[in-house]
Amino acid sequence: MSYDDSCPVCRTAEIVCGKWTLLIIRDLAEGRSRFCELERSLKGISPRTLSLRLRALEEEGIVERQTFPEVPPRVEYALTEKGLALVPLIEDMRSYGRRWLGADGECTPASGEAELVVPAPPAAAAA
C-alpha cells in the first residue's frame, strides 16, 4: 500500500481507512453485535464488504469473533482491547462531525456514549 511502516499515523491510517471500517468499530463500541445487525445498522454496506472488513479486523486483533452452533448459525463480533483503544478516535470524529459538519444525529443508540466518554461534567460549565 506504499505507506511508511515506521510512522504510527500511517500504520493507523492503513487499518482505519477502509470504507466502513470506522463505522463498524463505532457500532461494536456499543457492544457485541451479529453480522446481520451490523448489516442493518450500517445501511448500505454490502455483505461482501462487511465480511471482508470483519475478517481483516479479526486478523488485526481488533475484533473477536464468536460462533454459536445453533440452527440458523449465529456469529457475534466484539471489540478486543486493541479495538476498544480506537474508541477515542471515534469520539473525536463524533465531536468533529457535530462541531464542523453540522451533523447532529445520534446514529448509535446513545446508550454507550455517556458511559464511554464523559467521566462527569463539572456542573460549573452549564452555569
Added chain:
Amino acid sequence: MSYDDSCPVCRTAEIVCGKWTLLIIRDLAEGRSRFCELERSLKGISPRTLSLRLRALEEEGIVERQTFPEVPPRVEYALTEKGLALVPLIEDMRSYGRRWLGADGECTPASGEAELVVPAPPAAAAA
C-alpha cells in the same frame, strides 16, 4: 457514498477516509507546505491523487490554497481552522499506532510535533 448524513461519525468518515487524506492533514499540521514538498513527504502518492485530495479538501474548507505568481509558479497549502480541528484525531492515531502497532518512527520532521503540543519551551533548552 451511501453513508448516513445525519451521523457525525459518518460525515467525518467521509472526509477522512480517502487514502492519504489523513496523512496530508498530518503534514499540513506541521505548517504550510507546497505541492512538491507534500509529494516528497508522502512517499508513494501519485500527483493525481495528491491533486484530487487537495482539491477536495479545499472544497470542504479544510485546506487553504495560496498561489504566488512567481516564475516557477509556487502554490502553498495550509490548514484552515476547520482543518486544524482535525489535529486531535491525528494525534490519537499517532498514539494508537505507537501503543498498539509498534510503530515508533517520527514520520514528520519532528519539528512541529513539539511546537503543536508544547506552548513555549523554557529558555533553558537553548543554553
Added chain:
DNA sequence: TCCCGGTACTTCAGTTCGTGAAGTCTTGCG
C-alpha cells in the same frame, strides 16, 4: 541556440476496491 531543471499539475491505461443483486447451505415450520 538548444536543452535541462524545477514547479504544479493533467492525461492515460491499468489495477484494486467497493457495489448491488443473486446464490449457497442448513434446518424448522405451515
Added chain:
DNA sequence: CGCAAGACTTCACGAACTGAAGTACCGGGA
C-alpha cells in the same frame, strides 16, 4: 414442498488509486 432466517460467497460492474508520461512556464548553462 417451499419459504424463512442467518451468515456468508460469487459475479459483473463502476469508482478509486496507481505509475508513467506529458504540458506549460522560464532562467541558466554548454
